[in-house]
Amino acid sequence: xxxxxxxxxxxxxxxxxxxxxxxxxxxxxxxxxxxxxxxxxxxxxxxxxxxxxxxxxxxxxxxxxxxxxxxxxxxxxxxxxxxxxxxxxxxxxxxxxxxxxxxxxxxxxxxxxxxxxxxxxxxxxxxxxxxxxxxxxxxxxxxxxxxxxxxxxxxxxxx
Numbered sequence: 195x196x197x198x199x200x201x202x203x204x205x206x207x208x209x210x211x212x213x214x215x216x217x218x219x220x221x222x223x224x225x226x227x228x229x230x231x232x233x234x235x236x237x238x239x240x241x242x243x244x245x246x247x248x249x250x251x252x253x254x255x256x257x258x259x260x261x262x263x264x265x266x267x268x269x270x271x272x273x274x275x276x277x278x279x280x281x282x283x284x285x286x287x288x289x290x291x292x293x294x295x296x297x298x299x300x301x302x303x304x305x306x307x308x309x310x311x312x313x314x315x316x317x318x319x320x321x322x323x324x325x326x327x328x329x330x331x332x333x334x335x336x337x338x339x340x341x342x343x344x345x346x347x348x349x350x351x352x353x
Contacts, residue, residue, distance in 0.1 A: 198222055198260050205254050206231060210247060215239065218272060219279060226261045230268045239271040278337040284313035287339050292320060294329060294337040301327050307340070 199220045207217045210233055218232040231251055233239060239247075248269040255267065278284050278292065287310050294306040301322075306329065308322040317330035 198226070201258070201260060202229065202231075202255065205258065206251055209250055209254055213247065213250075215243075215247065218283070219277070226263070226265060228266050228268060229255065229261075230270075232270055232272055234272055244269050244271070274339075274341040276339050278334075278339065281313060281315055281331065284310065284318045284337075288313060291340040291342050292337060293340050294320060295335045296329060296333045297335050298333065300329055300333060301325070310339075 199222050202222075203217065203220045206220065210217045214235065216234045218234040219230070220232075221230040222228070223230060233244075233247060248267060251269060252267050255265075276283065276287070278287060278294075290310055292306075292308065292310045296304050296306065298304070300306065303322075306320050306322050306327055308320045308327075310318060310320055311326070312319040317328060317333075320327050320329065
């Protein structure tokens, strides 16, 4: 995390926490032209709540304004498929399907798709083709949860 992103995190986190929301991520994109803030909660975060948080976060950023030019603030919730960038994200996603890409081969592969079964401060474990793969966070180039569509019984048909 860049120093500006960390500074914004430190500024925004107490505000969203006081609102009963969890700060999930802060990203600075386009050389500071876009500030992307991701928030999460146990219950879905609705559009009205996002708009309210957006106004509060904007005021906090404008107090210190670390950007020389104008910026666009994007506040959202993670959605069905979420990026995994922090140990806490992995811990919250235990039991979910994930797709992980690593910088080097781990157990003969650079792409690992399967169920996330464990996570701690050093790394995580994914079941891939009935085998457990232990991957450390510094080996990960990208990781995200994968939404798996479940085919349900059709109305009027036996399950």
